[in-house]
Amino acid sequence: MIAGIGVDIVDLERFDRAIARTPKLLTRLFAESERGLPIHSLAARFAAKEAVVKALGRADVVVASDVEVVPDEHGNPGLVLHGSVAEEAAARGITRWHLTMTHDAGVACAFVVAETDDPAGGSR
Template sequence: MAIIGVGIDVCDIERFGETLRRTPGLRARLFTPAEAGRPLASLAARFAAKEALAKALGAPVGLAWQDAEVISEESGRPRFALRATVRAEAEAQGVAVVHLSLSHDAGIASAMVVLEGS
């Protein structure tokens, strides 16, 4: 497999929380209902993951935030469920596998995405 794209993003958790409080509709715009109820550090990591995915795809216009949902496998390992706009872009670029890593510590959430194609 060949690497198609790599993206990384970091997010200050407290500042992200302030932004969510200041802009009440933002949570619903950024996150699916399943994501929206998670703790703040987890939301910040998921936001960083969506940003990292967009960067790995080359930051194309027209991606919808909710079309890239971060879900946790039974083991706790995070992965993306891609839908509609994000799935179409990934398919157009030949993405076969999306690798995702999340972390949050010391007030910072981070995410890294690696896209592989066949």
């Protein structure tokens, strides 16, 4: 059952300027495994983190670096959650995450679906 959905879009130029202006954003926003990627990949991952916030409906529990985008065995993007984000997802009974990301024409976009095994959708 779907427990939440989220989508976000990031302007690549604006994101690049923000990173250039404030390099510490890399450590605040991204897990160590993500930090060396090109700017379009970082922007797509940031959009994914924002989409997770929307799917959970709880911006107050999300630390961006606790949402990590990792490839699965086929190279498709997936999510690994840490810290308070993992705790919130577990409390909501979320057992699966689906993620798609794209970048083109100066923007990066991500769409996330959170699923639970609970037929009621894992709502509290």
